[in-house]
Amino acid sequence: MNGESDWxxxxxxxxxxxxxxxxxxxxxxxxxxxxxxxxxxxxRKRSADDYKEPLDxxxxxxxxxxxxxxxxxxxxxxxxxxxxxxxxxxxxxLTAVDVGKEIADVVAYCACLAVRCxxxxxxxxxxxxxxxxxMFADELRQRxxxxxxxxxxxxxxxxxxxxxxxxxxxDRVTVEAKLGGLLSCCxxxxxxxxxxxQEIVRSKFNEVSDRINSPVKI
Numbered sequence: 065m066n067g068e069s070d071w072x073x074x075x076x077x078x079x080x081x082x083x084x085x086x087x088x089x090x091x092x093x094x095x096x097x098x099x100x101x102x103x104x105x106x107x108r109k110r111s112a113d114d115y116k117e118p119l120d121x122x123x124x125x126x127x128x129x130x131x132x133x134x135x136x137x138x139x140x141x142x143x144x145x146x147x148x149x150x151x152x153x154x155x156x157x158l159t160a161v162d163v164g165k166e167i168a169d170v171v172a173y174c175a176c177l178a179v180r181c182x183x184x185x186x187x188x189x190x191x192x193x194x195x196x197x198x199m200f201a202d203e204l205r206q207r208x209x210x211x212x213x214x215x216x217x218x219x220x221x222x223x224x225x226x227x228x229x230x231x232x233x234x235d236r237v238t239v240e241a242k243l244g245g246l247l248s249c250c251x252x253x254x255x256x257x258x259x260x261x262q263e264i265v266r267s268k269f270n271e272v273s274d275r276i277n278s279p280v281k282i
Contacts, residue, residue, distance in 0.1 A: 100175075103269070103282055107175040110273065110280040119179040127239075130177035131231040134246070137169040138224035141253070145217040148257070160257040167250045167261075168268030170220065174243050177227070183240055216253035223249050 112118045117125065144166045147158025223246035230238035254261040270281050 103265075104175045104179050106269070106280050106282050107172060108179045110278050111176065114273075114276055114278040114280065119176055123180070125180070127177060127180050127231045130173055130180055131228045133173045134170060134177060134224050134227060137166060137173055138220050141166040141170060141220055141250075142217055145213065145253075149213065160259060163257050164254060164259045164264035165268055167254050167259075168265045170224070170250055171247065171265050172269065172272075174227075174247060177231070177239070178243060181231075181236055181239055183236065183243075213253070213256045216249055216256055219249040220246065220253060 108119050117123060141163065143155060144158050144163040146152050147155030148160055148163055150156055223242060226242040227239060227246055230242050251261045254264060266282050272278075273280055
């Protein structure tokens with residue numbers, strides 16, 4: 065709303081992230097028939113079978129690798145938002161569709177990190193605080209101000225850094241919690257951009273599978 069101050073907008077972001085979660089929404093966050101646990105399992109299977117890169121202790125890539133990949137994709141989200149909002153001329157061709165694809169990449173690498181860290185019950189990850197968006201989707205859509213889109217893009221940068229900090233500290237409990245926060249921010253930004261969070265993640269996963277001729281789909 066036009067009368068909101070920056071502090072009030074920031075308070076809304078914090079309020080949303082701190083609201084009680086809904087376990088049923090967690091189970092159906094990606095798609096009515098696809099849980100996050102199933103998504104993580106599909107990610108693990110495709111990585112092992114098609115990329116020949118198991119997401120376990122035998123891999124050459126540790127959690128730090130996947131945390132860094134999350135950081136890279138978070139930056140891509142920022143770039144897509146900058147283009148969508150016309151904040152940089154050479155990125156003006158980017159649209160909400162591009163933002164959605166970058167969000168989906170962040171979510172995919174979150175799954176890789178969760179599996180690599182042994183967080184096999186990915187529903188537990190998202191149930192921390194990532195599904196609160198399902199309880200206030202209408203509120204987010206109705207407050208489609210410029211500042212709020214930017215706020216959620218920034219929160220993705222913040223939480224990707226917190227995930228990295230937790231990985232460096234080798235603190236699995238905190239990794240789990242911060243992954244939840246990051247997923248929440250991804251979902252909220254998708255909604256702010258008028259996107260279906262579940263669909264963009266599912267579509268991007270299946271698009272990649274088609275590109276590499278993988279039978280693994282969600």
